[in-house]
Amino acid sequence: MKSIKVGLLGLGTVGSGVVRIVEKHQNDLQQQVGSPIIIEKVLVQDRLKSRDVNVDILKLTEDPSDIINNPEIDVVVEVMGGIQPAKSYILEALANGKHIVTANKDLMALHGAEIMEKAAEMGCDVFYEASVAGGIPxxxxxxxxxxxxxxxxxxxxxxxxxxxxxxxxxxxxxxxxxxxxxxxxxxxxxxxxxxxxxxxxxxxxxxxxxxxxxxxxxxxxxxxxxxxxxxxxxxxxxxxxxxxxxxxxxxxxxxxxxxxxxxxxxxxxxxxxxxxxxxxxxxxxxxxxxxxxxxxxxxGAGAMPTATSIVADLVAVVKNLKLGVNGLKSFAPTQVKKIKRDEEISYKNFILLHVEDKAGVLAQITQVFGQYEVSLESVLQHPNRSNPKAEIIIITHDANRADMKKVLEHFETMDVISTIKSVYRVEG
Amino acid sequence: MKSIKVGLLGLGTVGSGVVRIVEKHQNDLQQQVGSPIIIEKVLVQDRLKSRDVNVDILKLTEDPSDIINNPEIDVVVEVMGGIQPAKSYILEALANGKHIVTANKDLMALHGAEIMEKAAEMGCDVFYEASVAGGIPxxxxxxxxxxxxxxxxxxxxxxxxxxxxxxxxxxxxxxxxxxxxxxxxxxxxxxxxxxxxxxxxxxxxxxxxxxxxxxxxxxxxxxxxxxxxxxxxxxxxxxxxxxxxxxxxxxxxxxxxxxxxxxxxxxxxxxxxxxxxxxxxxxxxxxxxxxxxxxxxxxGAGAMPTATSIVADLVAVVKNLKLGVNGLKSFAPTQVKKIKRDEEISYKNFILLHVEDKAGVLAQITQVFGQYEVSLESVLQHPNRSNPKAEIIIITHDANRADMKKVLEHFETMDVISTIKSVYRVEG
CATH class of the missing domain: 3.30.360.10 (Dihydrodipicolinate Reductase; domain 2)
Incomplete structure (x- = not known):
């Protein structure tokens, strides 16, 4: 039974968690995938630094090439974080036909398209469950x-x-x-x-x-x-x-x-x-x-939840590897992206204003909403006895963002409004 | 491009939902799995009954054999519910090498082991996401x-x-x-x-x-x-x-x-x-x-959430089919079941008692808890002015179920307790 060899880029708290889970659940994992899963090499900055996870010093390396160019290694798990050098390592590992599991949200958010493209070209899996909301699949x-x-x-x-x-x-x-x-x-x-x-x-x-x-x-x-x-x-x-x-x-x-x-x-x-x-x-x-x-x-985070997600991804990659179907289920966008303009985005708003505490102010304010066709769900006026300002809290009905901008710009020009204190989107 | 043919057992609200989703999202589905997905035959009780979903009458059948013994059909979706005849149909379809998607919790809870065994023997998939909490994967x-x-x-x-x-x-x-x-x-x-x-x-x-x-x-x-x-x-x-x-x-x-x-x-x-x-x-x-x-x-239920889960399962089955890996990822228990005895199960309890409203009652009651080594988190006494009974609400610390049974049996024998009104497990 050929074992599956994993290279780990990084041995911080998450990397250590991965080592611990793979060790502790070796039997369970082996039953699930049909092969032993071995952490073969771990990239660290300093081999001699003392650590609170038990890894054979012979497995530690300071040279990324021992992992990304190592023909023995099937899967590379990247837990270094940051854009570079993580991106170069991953692209080089993919070019060498290695599958990737990563927890790197920055990299996937900024360069996900490029990485997925390389993976598709090489028939490799790239899994990144841990990059968003660590413990939630x-x-x-x-x-x-x-x-x-x-x-x-x-x-x-x-x-x-x-x-x-x-x-x-x-x-x-x-x-x-x-x-x-x-x-x-x-x-x-x-x-x-x-x-x-x-x-x-x-x-x-x-x-x-x-x-x-x-x-x-x-x-x-x-x-x-x-x-x-x-x-x-x-x-x-x-x-x-x-x-x-x-x-x-x-x-x-x-x-x-x-x-x-x-x-x-x-x-x-x-x-x-x-x-x-x-x-x-x-x-x-x-x-x-x-x-x-x-x-x-x-x-959302934490070493063990994140490591759990990574090992679940690792199991999925290894199952695909045993079945010879890596890279086949990878995500490819099927829609052409079209981003809405402000005129097309509507929601309720919460607005807190500090205004002159005198008659007719509320009417002036509500009139502005009417002028830009923003209708109101509720208006709460709150006189503040310690100073001559009053507070007005307004909840609008759904209003588009362009109209709301016009309302707020108009408010800026009104003497009776001393401060537009807060504006929040409202949901639920 | 060979299309994937699906036989549907049942055309109630869920079955109709499946038909609607497969129709409406045909392009999306085809992009995901690389083949058209066709609802080929639908088992109904009465072909001539009018329905609010549009299915070609030639696809309707009153004979289950048109589906489970039909060599054209790749996947059988069972949405009839109940144990029989659903169980026989599924086992026969599996014997004919068809893959199964089912929403049938009763069947999976009572006969899941037998069905999964048959599926493993035949190298078939059985997916049943919709059987529990319809809209939650x-x-x-x-x-x-x-x-x-x-x-x-x-x-x-x-x-x-x-x-x-x-x-x-x-x-x-x-x-x-x-x-x-x-x-x-x-x-x-x-x-x-x-x-x-x-x-x-x-x-x-x-x-x-x-x-x-x-x-x-x-x-x-x-x-x-x-x-x-x-x-x-x-x-x-x-x-x-x-x-x-x-x-x-x-x-x-x-x-x-x-x-x-x-x-x-x-x-x-x-x-x-x-x-x-x-x-x-x-x-x-x-x-x-x-x-x-x-x-x-x-x-947890509802025709469309349940149908969504069923179609997601269908997509998974079809992907496996295209990859030639059906039945390989199916679940097989790896643990020997050991059920805890009452002595091994501990939790907090909420107990509401109606008691005689006189001095010393509370002491008698707390003494019983002590006798069976159940310790208390809080005790609330609540005199009821309209009658001579008082109410006592007790929250215990974690107590094992066997000890709690002894406490309640002892309470039954006590004259000062008129009713053991309620006993609830406490969590969170």
Whole structure:
């Protein structure tokens, strides 16, 4: 019985998790695929560094060529992260006929098309379940579970750091800056949190999910992105009062063969299943024409959940290898991408204004909405006794983004409005 | 390009949904599998009956042999339901080398082992995603997504009728009998609701899920079952007061290579993701050693969600067919089943007692718990001014089921306890 040989690029917490699972579940895995699975070589930066996972030092190498050009190795598992040199290693490994399992969302979001093309040319598998929502098998579900349905909407809480911060702000009434600091101390946020809090990480994941869900090559530039750093305690409080939780949602929609993808803080109705996804958990909500509403919930990151997804992908690759069918089920976009213009994208809006507290102001404001044909669901006026400003909270009916921009531009010119405090998309 | 020919057993709402999806998405499907998929023959009881789906009358047949013995047909989709004649048809179709897609939970729960054995012998695929939680791809997830993990717990809200009833009781304070009647009028509950409300339907689904999740042939007899018909408004009210929602949960657990499976009304902590699964929706919560907590949420039934799952299975079968690998990935249990005894199953309990309202009663009761080594998390005494009885609500710490039985038997003998009103398992 020929064993399957795996080369591992990287031995951080995720790589170590993969080693542990393959070791601990060797018997189970062998029963599933019919061959032993052997971690043959592991690329590290320093062979002599002490580690908390037990790997034979003879298997460690500092030379990537020992893996990507090693004729013994069948499958390369990439857990280094970052664009380069991971991209070059993967493309070279594919050129050598090796199958790839990767957890690299940045790489798949930015260069997925190029990698999948090379894989198809070489008849190789590239699996990347762990790149989005580590512990949730959402990529497999999009490719296989909904293969006969037409998806209309994918909404995801796909960044654990920002969801942790927003959950804390909501549950404990703490300010953004304070929670961020705490999250950094706990290791839930990076020292430079920009990629998380400004929505870029979520945008990359939405790029991957919408490419799969809508069968079109979506690129990162197609995603309009806004982060969470401007959210105030006041926004969260007023949201709650009206029955909403603020979540950083990635929203990908498809109608009439054209799509829109955004990542932005969104007021989610508390009765919607996404509203109760708290802490570092991730969830992906999928709406299909036939299936209706579904949601997949689980850990978004963490060494063991991510490693579990990687090993599940490894099992799938090895099964294909034994069956001689690698590269045959790989994803190829069948739709030509058409991105919606602002005029074609409609949703409800939550708007918080600070205005002069005098008669007739509300009428002036509602008139502006009417002028641009934005109709209103509710208006809440809230006099603030400590100063001469009043607060007005407006929920619109579905309004297209172009009209809403005009309304907000008009507001900027009005003396009675002192500040457009917040504007949020509303869902659920 | 040879087309793939499908025989459909049954043309009710689900069967009609399959016909509609295959028709509407013919181009998509063809792109995915590389061949046209043709519904060749449909078994019906009456060819001449008028229908709201458009099927050529020449394709309709009243003779099952036109499908199961038809050499033209590659895949048989069974959506008749019930044990017989579905079982005989499927076994005969398998004997003729046809692949099977079925939505039949009763058949798979009771005779799954026999059917899978025949399929393995013939090198045929049997896919049955739609048999559990129609719109949720949970079976694929258990087989593939968690293939390298060791699952410790599967908890499911897998019966939409009972979840609808309990949601109504909880949200509107309506009594069981009244909601059941309304559910029957709305078509959410059968005229004879026994199989749903007594937990049997859920037990069948848990049999299927635990067989897959624990890699062992679980049979329906291994499941201990209790239904929802005894739940009172009072139980729901006190549950809420203590932070719980009552749900009919299927709970399958695995520890130290032995398993336990129950279906019973359970007090679920409101912070647990299962607590907010409402109405006819289903959800399956899975805990794995490596992945941690995940949950899959979606419609449990309905013609289109179920038909979507069936067509996704059909796509998988056809892909395998084109690759020549049918029957190779089929599930075979690798574990010997060991069912836990009552002494080995521990959980928290919620107990509601009606007692004499006099001094010393509480001490007598807590003493009984101590005698059988059941420790308590909280005790709430609630005098009822309108009569001489008091109510006591007790939440235990984890206690094994054998000890709890002894406590309850002892309670039966005590004069100060007038009624053991309710006993529920507690989770979350």
């Amino acid at each position: 959402i990529i497999r579900t999009l490719i296989e579970g909904f293969s006969s349905d037409r998806l209309t909407k994918i909404m995801g809480i796909v960044n654990g750091t920002t969801n942790y911060i927003l959950t804390k702000m909501s549950q404990e009434g703490v300010a953004y800056a304070d929670v961020l600091k705490e999250a950094q101390e706990l290791g839930y946020a990076e020292a430079d949190p920009t990629s998380d809090v400004e929505g870029l990480d979520a945008a990359r994941k939405m790029t991957i999910l919408s490419t799969l869900g809508f069968h079109a090559h979506v690129s990162l530039n197609d995603v309009s992105v806004k982060g969470i750093s401007q959210i105030t305690k006041e926004d969260i409080l007023y949201g709650k009062k009206l029955g909403y939780e603020i979540k950083l949602l990635g929203i990908a929609e498809q109608q009439d063969d054209s799509i829109s993808i955004t990542v932005e803080p969104t007021m989610v109705k508390t009765t919607h299943p996404l509203a109760s996804v708290n802490g570092v958990f991730n969830a992906v909500y999928v709406h299909g024409e036939a299936v209706g509403e579904t949601m997949f919930y689980g850990p | 949970i079976i694929r997830t258990l087989i593939e997504g968690f293939s390298s993990d060791r699952l410790t717990k599967i908890m499911g809200i897998v019966n939409g009728t009972t979840n609808y009833i309990l949601t109504k009781m909880s949200q509107e304070g309506v009594a069981y009998a009244d909601v059941l009647k309304e559910a029957q009028e709305l078509g959410y509950a059968e005229a004879d609701p026994t199989s749903d409300v007594e937990g049997l339907d859920a037990a069948r689904k848990m049999t299927i899920l635990s067989t897959l999740g624990f890699h062992a042939h679980v049979s329906l007899n291994d499941v201990s079952v209790k239904g929802i018909s005894q739940i009172t408004k009072e139980d729901i009210l006190y549950g809420k007061k203590l932070g719980y929602e009552i749900k009919l949960l299927g709970i399958a657990e695995q520890q130290d290579d032995s398993i336990s499976i129950t279906v019973e009304p359970t007090m679920v902590k409101t912070t647990h993701p299962l607590a907010s699964v409402n109405g006819v929706f289903n959800a399956v919560y899975v805990h794995g050693e490596a992945v941690g907590e995940t949950m899959f949420y979606g419609p």
